[in-house]
Amino acid sequence: MATSPYSEELRIAIEAVVEASKICRHIQSTEDFAELSKNDKSPVTVADFGSQAIVCKAIQEAFPGDPIIAEEDSAALRLPDQISVLERVVKEVKKLQPAASKEDVLSWIDQGVSRDPAPRTWTLDPIDGTKGFLRKEQYAIALALLIDGQVQVAALACPNLDTAESDDVGFVFSAVRGEGAFVASLSSPNDRRSIQTSDCTSAKEARFCESVESGHSDHSWSSEIAKQLGISRDSVRLDSQAKYAVVARGEAEIYLRLPTKPGYVEKIWDHAAGCLVIEEAGGTVTDVHGYPLDFSKGALLSENQGVIATNGTLHEEVAAAVKNGTA
Numbered sequence: 237m238a239t240s241p242y243s244e245e246l247r248i249a250i251e252a253v254v255e256a257s258k259i260c261r262h263i264q265s266t267e268d269f270a271e272l273s274k275n276d277k278s279p280v281t282v283a284d285f286g287s288q289a290i291v292c293k294a295i296q297e298a299f300p301g302d303p304i305i306a307e308e309d310s311a312a313l314r315l316p317d318q319i320s321v322l323e324r325v326v327k328e329v330k331k332l333q334p335a336a337s338k339e340d341v342l343s344w345i346d347q348g349v350s351r352d353p354a355p356r357t358w359t360l361d362p363i364d365g366t367k368g369f370l371r372k373e374q375y376a377i378a379l380a381l382l383i384d385g386q387v388q389v390a391a392l393a394c395p396n397l398d399t400a401e402s403d404d405v406g407f408v409f410s411a412v413r414g415e416g417a418f419v420a421s422l423s424s425p426n427d428r429r430s431i432q433t434s435d436c437t438s439a440k441e442a443r444f445c446e447s448v449e450s451g452h453s454d455h456s457w458s459s460e461i462a463k464q465l466g467i468s469r470d471s472v473r474l475d476s477q478a479k480y481a482v483v484a485r486g487e488a489e490i491y492l493r494l495p496t497k498p499g500y501v502e503k504i505w506d507h508a509a510g511c512l513v514i515e516e517a518g519g520t521v522t523d524v525h526g527y528p529l530d531f532s533k534g535a536l537l538s539e540n541q542g543v544i545a546t547n548g549t550l551h552e553e554v555a556a557a558v559k560n561g562t563a
């Protein structure tokens with residue numbers, strides 16, 4: 237059997253998000269998040285910074301010179317009145333990297349400030365669904381490798397996701413393009429098993445998965461589409477890219493992210509990892525116009541609007557319903 241061209245990237249990516257999950261879980265258990273508000277009024281916590289530091293350090297060490305397009309930067313932590321937050325981030329990072337200094341942590345975080353397209357680049361959301369994290373609900377650590385604007389490798393940790401099949405809580409989903417999608421428990425990440433999207437072919441039987449925040453997806457529009465498709469089941473509402481994971485492992489068929497604010501442009505780190513995991517599990521991902529997501533433009537999905545992710549078999553029907561719903 238040919239060896240995977242990205243086996244080392246996959247191994248490092250999985251290890252990095254598993255390590256970052258440890259920091260996130262610990263901070264979540266303390267209930268002391270040291271939350272800051274960013275310029276766009278969205279929240280960021282000690283865990284977002286700590287997770288970004290851990291993942292960027294791992295990528296930089298294994299693949300020096302690879303740019304990383306990550307959500308956070310260290311600017312807020314460098315302000316004199318935020319010294320206590322910085323100290324807390326350093327304390328948390330030291331649990332995994334005992335020799336880390338303040339300057340190390342700041343510079344690891346800032347490995348993620350790349351914004352330009354590059355032939356080979358990583359993209360990281362250190363905590364996707366920060367609002368879910370604050371509510372002690374779902375969040376994800378999402379890491380992907382883009383080659384010429386195509387997602388080739390994905391690692392997606394969902395520390396609070398459970399399953400009907402066991403008492404396990406916390407999973408890491410992963411994929412390499414052309415090699416299938418896999419899941420492992422966060423407690424034994426090397427024990428990977430293959431996952432597939434559901435084989436549902438009737439839209440009426442389908443289950444919807446949507447954002448919790450109504451500001452992130454137009455819920456009245458999606459109930460209109462659900463009506464058109466004859467869907468009677470209530471939507472499963474879930475924060476973060478855990479939604480992609482739930483569709484990828486066959487527990488829902490449709491994830492819709494319908495644009496709300498005109499002019500909001502989706503970020504690549506909110507979709508890259510989840511998108512490859514679904515595609516490799518047998519699903520399909522497009523924007524609301526049916527175009528593939530274009531990850532080649534830097535940090536923004538500037539060529540796309542919204543997202544439709546499905547189990548694959550239902551994609552055309554769902555995309556048509558979204559189109560009708562727009563008219």
Ligand SMILES: Nc1ncnc2c1ncn2[C@@H]1O[C@H](COP(=O)(O)OS(=O)(=O)O)[C@@H](OP(=O)(O)O)[C@H]1O
Binds near residue numbers: 278366368453503506
């Ligand atoms: N207006 C608008 N429209 C679309 N998306 C937006 C919008 N505002 C923010 N964001 C981004 O949404 C990310 C969280 O998305 P979720 O799907 O987890 O939302 S929800 O919590 O389930 O409601 C969230 O990611 P994190 O910041 O990593 O949590 C944001 O990047």
Ligand SMILES: [Mg+2]
Binds near residue numbers: 278307
């Ligand atoms: Mg954020």
Ligand SMILES: [Mg+2]
Binds near residue numbers: 361363364365505506
């Ligand atoms: Mg996000």
Ligand SMILES: [Mg+2]
Binds near residue numbers: 307361363364366
């Ligand atoms: Mg985030």
